[in-house]
Amino acid sequence: MNKKALEDLNVKGKKVLVRVDFNVPIIDGVITDDNRIVQALPTIKYLIDEEAKVILFSHLGRIKKEEDLAKNSLDVVAKRLEELLGQKVNFVPYTRGIELENAINEMKNSEVVMFQNTRYEDLDGKKESKNDPELGKYWASLGDMFVNDAFGTAHRSHASNVGIASNLESAAGYLMEKELKYIGDTVANPQKPFVAILGGAKVSDKIGVIENLLKKADKILIGGGMAYTFMKALGYNIGTSICEEDKLDLANSILENANGKIVLPVDVVVTKEFKEDAEYRVATYKNLKEDEMGLDIGPKTIKLFKKELKGAKTVVWNGPMGVFEFTNFAKGTEAICEALANMKDARTIIGGGDSAAAAIQMGYREKFTHISTGGGASLEFLEGKELPGVVSLDDALECDCGEDCDHDHDH
Incomplete structure (x- = not known):
């Protein structure tokens, strides 16, 4: 910095x-x-x-x-x-x-x-x-x-x-300084394999992040509400699940340019009502009914995502895998959180927002390399954007060697 x-x-x-x-x-x-x-x-x-x-x-x-x-x-x-x-x-x-x-x-x-x-x-x-x-x-x-x-x-x-x-x-x-170091350095020079996990409701919130991370990451695992837009773009029935209809073409072109790096859910926890104690079942996209909506990733997807995380040296996670405020639909988020918390040799970073809240709620605050305090700021930083609040600060003094350095001498 x-x-x-x-x-x-x-x-x-x-x-x-x-x-x-x-x-x-x-x-x-x-x-x-x-x-x-x-x-x-x-x-x-x-x-x-x-x-x-x-x-x-x-x-x-x-x-x-x-x-x-x-x-x-x-x-x-x-x-x-x-x-x-x-x-x-x-x-x-x-x-x-x-x-x-x-x-x-x-x-x-x-x-x-x-x-x-x-x-x-x-x-x-x-x-x-x-x-x-x-x-x-x-x-x-x-x-x-x-x-x-x-x-x-x-x-x-x-x-x-x-x-x-x-x-x-x-x-x-x-x-x-810590935020800029962990998020900035990690995305600029990640230790490989580098896996990103993205969730949350909307693809539109994460377009820039996906496009920037595709240049850096080995895999991008997509869960949460945004996954349904991708699944519909691929021609699957998503019932009444959340979907950005105006982003279907964009989702398709992202998938085409991803060279197989994007991993989508294979099963989903569905219900007919958006409420805490709604009856639910696990379905694949092939047998999801017209009046059902997906509110979490299913057990096969959890297994798949864990497999993709094996051996990763850098993991960045932003966005929950389902409606984690409802106990019945929190299992995906909890499973991912637990898997990351137990990764011994990886640098694990949570990019703020709901995923940070979930990790802290589950008692894993100390188990991650870094939990960001900024949701929107993390996202824009992961997109590779400059942040006005950082740009406006005074630049570090340059030393005699003519560059910003860590040399042990007085400026």
């Missing part, structure tokens, strides 16, 4: 603005998965240890109307962070104004202030999401330097990442 790193900044006594990604799931005021907060701790702790004044901010959910404000307040996140850090986090419930400015100006070294959800600024004209220059400039004025540790929003050009970075000295945090 040729961007400035945390250690390149002289942070002692300085007000350091840190864009974190604390967009965590909250149900009835309780955080149900704190992975994103945990992943940001190394950056925050480093800055505390180096005696910086640490000013944290994040988005949470979407703000479209007044009633979205209260349910998307970051106060509950600040409390959880306080527990994890073991030190006071001063939460300021504003995104601008005198209270926020005073709280920051009164900070002592190693103290932590967190201000309100950046998307509160979206209530009045999407100022955050549309990278309003005045807002980016204002937030930049609150600090001396900027650290972006929010990989989850790196594919967006917002006031809280690109806007601030264009006004201040900036660097990538540890989590950002």
Whole structure:
């Protein structure tokens, strides 16, 4: 990564603005998965240890109307962070104004202030999401330097990442660096054999990813709702299963150009109703009935996918194999998750989103080489796209040898 790193900044006594990604799931005021907060701790702790004044901010959910404000307040996140850090986090419930400015100006070294959800600024004209220059400039004025540790929003050009970075000295945090290293390096220089597993509902979400990975991967295993579009393109009956009719030609041309690298399901778990306790059976595509829909991959497909994974040195997984929120249709996702978690000599990476949630839910957090904190950002990165939140950061200093290097000498 040729961007400035945390250690390149002289942070002692300085007000350091840190864009974190604390967009965590909250149900009835309780955080149900704190992975994103945990992943940001190394950056925050480093800055505390180096005696910086640490000013944290994040988005949470979407703000479209007044009633979205209260349910998307970051106060509950600040409390959880306080527990994890073991030190006071001063939460300021504003995104601008005198209270926020005073709280920051009164900070002592190693103290932590967190201000309100950046998307509160979206209530009045999407100022955050549309990278309003005045807002980016204002937030930049609150600090001396900027650290972006929010990989989850790196594919967006917002006031809280690109806007601030264009006004201040900036660097990538540890989590950002880790994400770029694992996902970027893995896709650029994978250890072979390299197998990608793609799931989720839509082919259209993953077209760029499939096309980019076909150049790099030895096999691409496709499950989830997107598999039905491919199966219909091949002429199979998919009943009432989810399908993007306008993508059938595209699915066909992807398969034609894949040179046998794409592996599709051979059986499927079907039901007549989309609900948790619906009656279900296992079917092949040849005997799937007109009024049935597929909600998971079947046991023969699980076996096939496991066989394709044998001996792989690099595996990237993005997207569940079925409707894993329903117990009866979670077996495919669970089986793939378990298979990857037990691969001893492989680099295993989950590209965020639902597959990351499934792995953590099943207790496999520590069993993967890397679980990404960014769904959309991971996908765009896997497509080979540049991420605005990364591009906007300051480049690393070049040393005398004239290139970005790891030489052990001072710049």
